[in-house]
Amino acid sequence: MTYQALMFDIDGTLTNSLPAYTRVMRQVLKEYGLSFNEEQAQRTFPMAAEQAMADLGVAADEFDHFQARYEAVMADHFQDIQLYPGIEHLITTLPASVKLGIVTSQRRNELEAGMQPHQAMMTKMAVTIGADDTPKRKPDPLPLLTALERVHVAPENALFIGDSLSDEQTAKAANVDFGLAVWGMDPNADHQQVAHRFAHPDDIGRLFKN
Incomplete structure (x- = not known):
């Protein structure tokens, strides 16, 4: 048709955008005392933000702060995408x-x-x-x-x-x-x-x- x-x-x-996503998530998660490896990047990349946070062990009540930090850091990486x-x-x-x-x-x-x-x-x-x-x-x-x-x-x-x-x-x-x-x-x-x-x-x- x-x-x-x-x-x-x-x-x-x-x-x-996976390479930029990986770099940004690694930096933001480090602020939460969490690591982030390539397998986690591949798994969470297709997820909505809330789903990815839950998968990675970030509390739901941290969503707004986490998302704000992610967007702020990602702003420095748009040229890489x-x-x-x-x-x-x-x-x-x-x-x-x-x-x-x-x-x-x-x-x-x-x-x-x-x-x-x-x-x-x-x-x-x-x-x-x-x-x-x-x-x-x-x-x-x-x-x-x-x-x-x-x-x-x-x-x-x-x-x-x-x-x-x-x-x-x-x-x-x-x-x-x-x-x-x-x-x-x-x-x-x-x-x-x-x-x-x-x-x-x-x-x-x-x-x-x-």
Whole structure:
């Protein structure tokens, strides 16, 4: 089928942000007397902030302070975060009739600051939904359904592209086809509900070629 809308996750899908995430989390967790290794980084990277904190042993009542510290430290590392090869070409060459958007677990200020270097791509986005734009976060379907509602596209006519099990669960709950960004996926993840597996961003563009 020809999709009327493509919605994208950011981390691990549009941007290779795992190295920056690892450095920032290691620094912030050290302030809490906690260590942070590569295995923990891989495991918690796809999680929402609260879920990652719980997994790493940070108390729930520390959320606001932890998130503020994370964002403050990350602000010094945005320049280290790069788009995956082929992403900008994909976004800027898709048919104009296709509605594009972002649905992420990042909060709005982090989303906007982190994507500031990529304005050519961001001008193509008809909608962006961050973690604080809806009362519930992925894998709840509300963020994805909200994005689709804003671009007036029914779930059955959309594709959500992400790298994590959380993204897959979000798409399934919203009755939206899921496209797996293989370039950013957790190698240990067992994805089951996948309409498309994309080895490279160019594979997404081929959906729209006759």
